[in-house]
Amino acid sequence: MDTAAPRPKENQGAPLPRIDARLKVTGQAHYPADLPTANIAYGALATSSIARGKVTKLHLDDARAVPGLLDIVTYGDMDKVDKPKFGNSGATSIGPLHDRTIFHDGQIIALAVAETFEAAEEAAQLIRAEYEDDKPTASFDSPGTKTVPAAGKSPLFKEDVKAGDFDAAYAAAAVKIDQRYSTPTQHHNPIELFSTTAFWEGDQLVVHEASQNVTGWKVELARQLKIDPGKVRIVSPFIGGAFGSKGPMTPRTAIVAVAAKRLGRPVRCVTSRMQAFGIQTYRAETRHRIRIGAGKDGRITAFAHEGWEVTSRPDLYVVGGTSATGRMYDYGSVLTHVSLVQADRNTPGYMRSPPETPYVYALENAMDEMAVTLGMDPVEFRRINEPKTEPIGKKPFSSRSLIQCYDQAAEAFGWAKRDSKVGAMHDGDWLIGMGCATAIYPTAVAPCAARVRLTADGEVRVQCGSHEIGTGVRTVAAQMASERLGVGIDKISVEMGDSSLPPAPVSGGSISTASVCSAVLKACDAIRTKLYAAATAEGGPLAGSHNEEFDLADGKIVAKGGASAKVEDVLKTMQVGAIEEYVEFAPKGATPEALNKLYAGTPEFHGADQDEDSVKYAFGAEFVEVRINRYTREIRVPRIVGAFAAGRIMNTRTARSQLMGGMIWGIGQALHEATEVDRRYARYVNRDLQDYLVPVNADIKDLQVILVPEVDHAVNPAGVKGLGELGNVGTAAAVASAVYHATGKRIRDLPIRIEHLLS
Amino acid sequence: MRPFIYEQPTDISAAVAIASRFTTKDDQPTRANAQFIGGGTNLADYMKLGVAEPGRLLDLNRLEDPGLRQIRVTDDGIRFGALVRMGEASDHAEVKRRYPVIADSLRLAASGQIRNMASLAGNILQRTRCEYFRETSWHCNKRVPGSGCAAMEGFNRQHAVLGGSDACIATYHGDFAQALIALDAVLHAEGSRGARKIPFAKLHRQPGDTPHIETDLAADEIVSAIEVPAIEWARRSLYLKIRDRESYAFALASAAVALDLDGDNVREARIALGGVATVPWRARAAEEALQGKKLDETSAGVAADAAFAEAQPRQHNAFKIELGKRTLVRALLEARDMEV
Structure with a gap:
């Protein structure tokens, strides 16, 4: 076994290579901007250069003079189309061409369509706008912000969680800290650029666009275009990086669909890297105040977490990570409050572990500070405060292996060799620091439909409208079918990423593996039941067998007693060539409308903090070593170890890959990533990968992922806790902890940069 | 486009x-x-x-003169054809042996793919990556003369603290140029008014009131070669580049240094600074401060103070003064300790 394919431990599946790996590395996987290829017209966006005001005049003559220009879609051309809605399927309520008001930098003002990509780009660059501009509000501390409480503003953030009497407990605490932390604006920057290709076949609209939510988009796009959702198809078979950026649909999709209708031919719009900063969502800037009170023994008695988050004027997007931070440890008393700060910015949105990344960063940095204040080892401090039940609703955790994660990661990292004294460790001119932090991610699951077909020759086809965003969901769905139907992985094909397939929930919230595998499991079991019933029926090859225990292996039904029958023969007795099952999986606790909502593109999430019986989370512990040059203070991360427990691991290779990617991203969040905002104009400054830094290969040296075995039957039938977003939670706090250990400097504002360590 | x-x-x-x-x-x-x-x-x-x-x-990639693609080592020094790729020069054994500062400056620049494409002459003529210059919706005196400078009061973390003016503080981001200016390189150029030699230090112009005038070259002049004189002691030279990540990033501060030592005493020092100035930046005051002195952390610190005596910080780039000084100190001490 090599590092990339860890040997499975208990309750962990084989490290099968991705079933679509070959297609991807040989260029045969078709991404949404690759197809179709015939008769394409090309679209390019023109966007605003102000953040607040009105477009008073558009000069289109120069653009119209570009040879090959076909059309310009702009104000007035979208009047027969409904405005977008903000929500799970819609990134913003701003209809950029519905009204001349500018709400943010980089807002769409026109779409130029031409015979070639180059002509479209040239024309878009030649569109000049005149503005009546107004002084914009950039962010926190800018004049003109409006602050509102977050609770109740989003279905995902109903309340500010609390428990006990924080004020009294904090006042009485022997040891306390009261600190503020912040995280910057970040953009997803997936390598695949954002694109939309739309064409009409009669009254049927087909859209090729990278999407994490084909069903939701189908319904929302049909609503905007005022047509039947059955007339809209969204196609997104492969996605070149999503991270939440392709979860909600943006206003561009309807604009390109309208352009395709006007021209009567396919229109493809691939947006530029720079434009993506304004036309897509992003991770909101956040600020935090954390107060922790504890006894001298290290037992926490009081915890308060206040958060402030930037959002747009029209839409109240809530980050809101206090549900997780408020349940992390055995606090005694908890007080939380989240506020939204509205500014002249585009609407933020989901970005890998949206609530947890900033909120847990603040919590874990504070936990490290508190450990230092108490003079305790930070691992020991967390061990002391390990809860039996979560502090808010006093519910048990369905499973919680945090301490096992700490123990295994600490062992692998060599934590015991750390000299706890600040600045005590060095190697020549390099100061060495070591730190750690907790990772947590809520375990949710949603309704999901799937169709599975088994044919007499042993071929299996799995169809599910989920999305391969790089997680390996196609592969794990195939593994589930392989296991339940007893056929080799090479006999299984999996179709995903198309709204004409059985609907799956949005691929967000790390629910896909749990939801899809639960649906595939249910479909396979329905096939098994039919096969066994036919095999044991009168005249069947296993007639008379009443033992309900059997298995499917190598194309055969094998009863517990040893008798077996070929699936092929059973199908013959059934007089069918294939068995196909269409199933709908609904998680425990689903409402009667749950499945209708799945088809409507608004799936219910269950689990996490929503269930009556228990709360459900996956956990991890990350340990980081940093090296900081004595003179020049650049910060490097030679080593990182993460141990994670997430119920059943379907595939140790894809699981490790997800966690590794998350940890690397976490290092980037700690040291590199930030979208810089020019505060005078509320405009983004570093709008490309030259200036928006993410880690490169040279930044990542020794990285180890440990998959800690865990069994949890309560989370969902597949026993799976999502882990796609677990790896980048806590990482930045572990880096901050290590930087403190090396230098004695506590950096509370991300990213941590050279200039913070020079004085 | x-x-x-x-x-x-x-x-x-x-x-x-x-x-x-x-x-x-x-x-x-x-x-x-x-x-x-x-x-x-x-x-x-x-x-x-x-x-x-x-x-x-x-x-220019179809120009047939083979000299444009050659690296020639002679008793007089080394001559780089203008079309030699960055990667070829950084991997050249004699370049690495005689002028580590040149090899380092190229190796630490850009990415492997870019180094395989980019020519040496193109490299020295690269333009600033100032964010406000790169994106046409901002005011920029360099891009549109007289339109104003959005960087001056904007997000100017990467901008220059040396050689700026009221019109422009855009950084010259190149690395190779720092090695060339430190080693007194000379360019060969050909244009409609004939061939001429240009001391490398005269190539780039500080922005002053005319930041759109970036070099001394005419529009029809082609750089054909870069000559670096033979400097025996340049084997004790290095390029130190400090940046936010380990690779593929511009310098926040860098130092090209070459030392002629007599024991620990400095006979001659060559110092150039990158990431902190509007043009390739020779730090002559720092060189003079070291001349005849014992090189240690104290004297290196005095030289670094001299190098940045005229520095003008803006809101977000003030740290570059301290970082630039420390970078120079570290570079000098590391060069002193080189085994040559």
Whole structure:
């Protein structure tokens, strides 16, 4: 076994290579901007250069003079189309061409369509706008912000969680800290650029666009275009990086669909890297105040977490990570409050572990500070405060292996060799620091439909409208079918990423593996039941067998007693060539409308903090070593170890890959990533990968992922806790902890940069 | 991108002739209607962004003179043909042995792919990556003379603290140029007014009131070679580049140093600074401060103070003064301790 394919431990599946790996590395996987290829017209966006005001005049003559220009879609051309809605399927309520008001930098003002990509780009660059501009509000501390409480503003953030009497407990605490932390604006920057290709076949609209939510988009796009959702198809078979950026649909999709209708031919719009900063969502800037009170023994008695988050004027997007931070440890008393700060910015949105990344960063940095204040080892401090039940609703955790994660990661990292004294460790001119932090991610699951077909020759086809965003969901769905139907992985094909397939929930919230595998499991079991019933029926090859225990292996039904029958023969007795099952999986606790909502593109999430019986989370512990040059203070991360427990691991290779990617991203969040905002104009400054830094290969040296075995039957039938977003939670706090250990400097504002360590 | 005519001349005189026909004496090379392209790693990018808009592009990669692609080591020094790729020069055994500072400066620049494409002459003529210059919706005196500078009071973390003016504080981001200016390199150029030699230190112009005038070159002049004089003690030289990540990032501060030592005493020091100035920056005051002195942390610190005595910080880049000084101190001490 090599590092990339860890040997499975208990309750962990084989490290099968991705079933679509070959297609991807040989260029045969078709991404949404690759197809179709015939008769394409090309679209390019023109966007605003102000953040607040009105477009008073558009000069289109120069653009119209570009040879090959076909059309310009702009104000007035979208009047027969409904405005977008903000929500799970819609990134913003701003209809950029519905009204001349500018709400943010980089807002769409026109779409130029031409015979070639180059002509479209040239024309878009030649569109000049005149503005009546107004002084914009950039962010926190800018004049003109409006602050509102977050609770109740989003279905995902109903309340500010609390428990006990924080004020009294904090006042009485022997040891306390009261600190503020912040995280910057970040953009997803997936390598695949954002694109939309739309064409009409009669009254049927087909859209090729990278999407994490084909069903939701189908319904929302049909609503905007005022047509039947059955007339809209969204196609997104492969996605070149999503991270939440392709979860909600943006206003561009309807604009390109309208352009395709006007021209009567396919229109493809691939947006530029720079434009993506304004036309897509992003991770909101956040600020935090954390107060922790504890006894001298290290037992926490009081915890308060206040958060402030930037959002747009029209839409109240809530980050809101206090549900997780408020349940992390055995606090005694908890007080939380989240506020939204509205500014002249585009609407933020989901970005890998949206609530947890900033909120847990603040919590874990504070936990490290508190450990230092108490003079305790930070691992020991967390061990002391390990809860039996979560502090808010006093519910048990369905499973919680945090301490096992700490123990295994600490062992692998060599934590015991750390000299706890600040600045005590060095190697020549390099100061060495070591730190750690907790990772947590809520375990949710949603309704999901799937169709599975088994044919007499042993071929299996799995169809599910989920999305391969790089997680390996196609592969794990195939593994589930392989296991339940007893056929080799090479006999299984999996179709995903198309709204004409059985609907799956949005691929967000790390629910896909749990939801899809639960649906595939249910479909396979329905096939098994039919096969066994036919095999044991009168005249069947296993007639008379009443033992309900059997298995499917190598194309055969094998009863517990040893008798077996070929699936092929059973199908013959059934007089069918294939068995196909269409199933709908609904998680425990689903409402009667749950499945209708799945088809409507608004799936219910269950689990996490929503269930009556228990709360459900996956956990991890990350340990980081940093090296900081004595003179020049650049910060490097030679080593990182993460141990994670997430119920059943379907595939140790894809699981490790997800966690590794998350940890690397976490290092980037700690040291590199930030979208810089020019505060005078509320405009983004570093709008490309030259200036928006993410880690490169040279930044990542020794990285180890440990998959800690865990069994949890309560989370969902597949026993799976999502882990796609677990790896980048806590990482930045572990880096901050290590930087403190090396230098004695506590950096509370991300990213941590050279200039913070020079004085 | 604006449509353009693309030509591939096969000798320098033909290239010069075409350029002369489509430019005037007063045209700046970066603003002329006809422009030369080498590896294209900078110009093609700026054409796509609408920052550079030549109507005619003269690709120099078909020039037949083999000298343009050669690295020649002689008793007088080393001569780099203008079309030598960055990667070829950084991997050249004699370059690495005789001038570690040159090899380092190239190796630590850009990415492997870019180093394989980018020519040496193109590298030294690369334009600033100032965010406000790169994106055409901002005011920029360098891109549109007289339009103002959005960086001055904007997000200017990467901007220069040395050599700026009220009109422009855009950083010169190149690395190779710091090695060349430290080693007193000389350029060979050919244009319609004949061939000439240009001391490297005279090539780039500080922004002053005319930040759109970036170099001393005429619009129809082609750099054909870069000559570095033989400096026996340049084996004790290095390039130290400090940046936010380990690779593929511009310097926040860098130092090119070469030392002629007598024991621990400095006979002569050559110092250039990158990431902190508007042009390749020779730190002569720092060199003078070290001359005849014992090189240690204290004297290196005095030299670093001298190097940044004139520095002008802005809101977000003040740290570059301290970082630049520390970078220079570290570079000097590491060069002192080199085994040569």
